[in-house]
Amino acid sequence: MNVIENLRFITPEIILFVFSIMILMSSLLIRNKNVLGIFACLAIVAASLYLPQSHKTNPSLFFDMLRNDSLSLFFKEICLFITGIVILISMGYKALSEERIGEYYFLILNAAIAMLLAVSSDNLLMIYISLEMLSLISYILVAFLKHDPLSSEGALKYFLFGALSTGIMLYGISLVYGLFGTTDLSIISSAVSAGQVNIFVAFILFLFILAGICFKCAFVPFHMWAPDAYEGAPTAITAFISAGPKAVGFAILLRIFTKNFFPLYVNWSALAMLISIFTMTIGNVIAISQDNIKRMLAYSSIAQAGYMLIGFVVGTASGMEGLMYYILAYALMNLGAFGCVIMISNSIGSDAIEDYAGLSKNNPVPAFMLTVFLLSLAGVPPLAGFLGKFLVFAAAIQSKFILLAVAGVVNSVIAAYYYMRIIKFMYLDEPKAASAGQRSLPLQVALAIVMAGVLIAGLYPSPFLNWIRASQSFFFQ
């Protein structure tokens, strides 16, 4: 296939890019959050309509840089969904000024492009470039409230950690190139399985690459940036960086480490198990003492990534299925939780957990929805978060990773405490001051969508599981 023919596989990216430029230019004339937001949403809808169909041959595109297979399709759909919801949420976010709204949507749409490229990259260099594009956009977006010192501080920390870990990753990639003479994952994988290289050396190299992914997914010990960046960023962006880059990180993790480097797998799973246990435990334990809801949700998402990693450590088909379902459920409930945080901060003007006291009286709807999302994060049935946990724990038990499963369930009890604490403030305590709820239609639409998603994915998960199962063919070629 020549390059021109390849173009039709990246129609969504092209659509997003064209729209983003249009938005940037029209923002010279129209500086309206809603009008431009609707534009951006249209871009997302159009891009998802033009997603390439899954192809039996899984064609390699652009000189083997990209690959169009079922794994990339699954994650592309998730990434587009996340971006769409984030745009809707942003339209209802009061703290976002309309002065630079054009740039804001431009950056978000370009972050979507970076994510689409990253999940379909089949070359270490391409992975690096698209991840870096995503990271740079994220740094800018976190710092978007430039007069807010917290926002700048968060962005700076995010940037420094990011620079360090992508530096390490790039170093790893250069060593890989030195060892294999290529950065193409398919060639590396056949070299590894043919036993042409010392497995131990290759393992060390991939530790470097792992560092970059750990940063994106905020695994311990690369999690330090998350609380500050989450707290400082505009909340809509917090929602975005908690869901989008994490999904991308997992997609890359799956692509690099499951199929291409299967011989390395044995060494790697013990390490991943440690990372998983530490990630969930540290995330959960620190979350207990937080008094800002964004910070608490930051630690909670660190912990959630730990649960997801269980599915990966197990490495079986059911483990992957659990992991992919969990990513979907996590995106739904985390976007929902941050959406509620925005709705609440629009009306009470605070993100401190103590100010949530008595919220169920003044703002019953966001309080109720936040409760549902928090219960889902805590893994209470019959919500989506429960089934996610159920599937990954099931996979762990099936493959006799009893320690991992026990660590997982003990952690979900710890986590229940701090999720319930928020609910306690909202429902059990008396309100301090009266406040009126403010309505924003796009935000309500976004919340209605994710709410329906959390309920349906929990109560009637079959369509989602079938979809995931179909996407899984990637692992068994």
Next chain:
Amino acid sequence: MHFPILSCIVFLPLAGGILILFTPKKNIGLIKTIATAATAVSFMLSIVLLFKFDYASSVMQFEEISSWIPSINVCYHMGIDGLSVGLMFLTTLLSFLACIGSYGIDTRQKEYFFLYLLLSTGMLGTFAALDLVLFYVLWEIVLVPMYFLIGIWGGPRKEYAAIKFFIYTLAGSVFMLLGILALYFTSTPHTFNILELGKTASSLMLPAQIIIFIAFYLGFAVKVPVFPFHTWLPDAHVEAPTPISVLLAGVLLKMGGYGFFRISFPLLKDAAHHFALPFAILGLINIVYGAFVAMAQTDFKKMVAYSSVSHMGFVMLGLASMTSTGFNGALLEMFNHGIITGGMFFLVGILYDRAHTRELDKFGGLGVKMPVYAGILTVFTLASLGLPGLSGFVSEFMALMGTYPVFKVITIISVLGLIVTAGYFLYMIQRVLLGPLNEKWAGILDMNKRELFTLIPLMIIIIVIGVYPLFALKYQLVSIGALIQKLGGLVF
């Protein structure tokens, strides 16, 4: 395809709850009517169930099965047999009566009745579910409304009690989840169907059975509660509003015991035999320790709460016996305890509504001022301490009789615990009803019609079962017989 009566019983309350969500907050009368209607219809359907139930058969009846999550073999599977039919009836009855008892709730009624009905669905579903995942989902659904019901409408230490209840039970049940998964993956073909697992799981090796048994035990023992997991109970029972205490004592504790009957024992029978002695010892501790702690209480409600710990010891003891008499006693004890202690909590609530205190020492001579109350309280107390002719005696006697041939010493000490039980209950009667009238309560009113209406049905059941136990036993005899046969226990 027959009429899905079980689904109707289980989900009617939830349907009512959803209807309440769309009712205006101010229209409290309508909210109460919907809640009462939903629980009443569910109760009536369960009476129909009792009449249509074929108690000569030990197989599942009114079974409903349809695929839910086919990729992991999860089914929506419900059915009842002799083990669960009585508990279904108990739950619908107490849900209905406690709903009427909830008319006194004076804040946030809309939320209250919604959560109440959700709780009701969870409890009923737990007794009807025959698929482990469905069972777990419904089991967990109970937690959330209960947290709010204690936490919002409870007493002074409600927040502490609510979170303690939530964390304790969640911690227990997540291990149960691991047990469920282990059962699933050790069965061939993989299934969550409790009936199928009953046929295949008992072929597991003993060490595997023991591990799975312990995982389930943690979930059930917290709910029962078995010493030393009982500390959430006094807090939750005391802080909860009256109708919720009724359901906590009357139904929630039975979920744990029912779990042993439905899952632990029939599915893991070698492990069950292995753990018979520990069960008997724990039962003994519950009986004696619970009774002594109850005696030391000065708070009326806390005393009743600890009496529950003591009574649930008989369930453990009966289970440990592995005899049909012991099992029958244990199962009937769950039903009777639900009726009696449910009634006791109503009675405590009635007194508290009037006096706004539960300190036993502050009462005295109330028998003069509240003759009807005094009469009913005496009947429930005597039933609770096991007076022959009332229902509590029948089941406790059967549990002890069934256990005696197996664990002689333990049974003898347990019987001594009954003396303590009689002691603290009579001491309570003395302090509340007898003696000189405390002048502070000169103007106290006797029970009103609504309160009578909630207690009379319970009293009738206590007397009927006490006089003619077969009335209740006939529903469970055959199923217990089949269970004992499967376990290879003594039939006598």
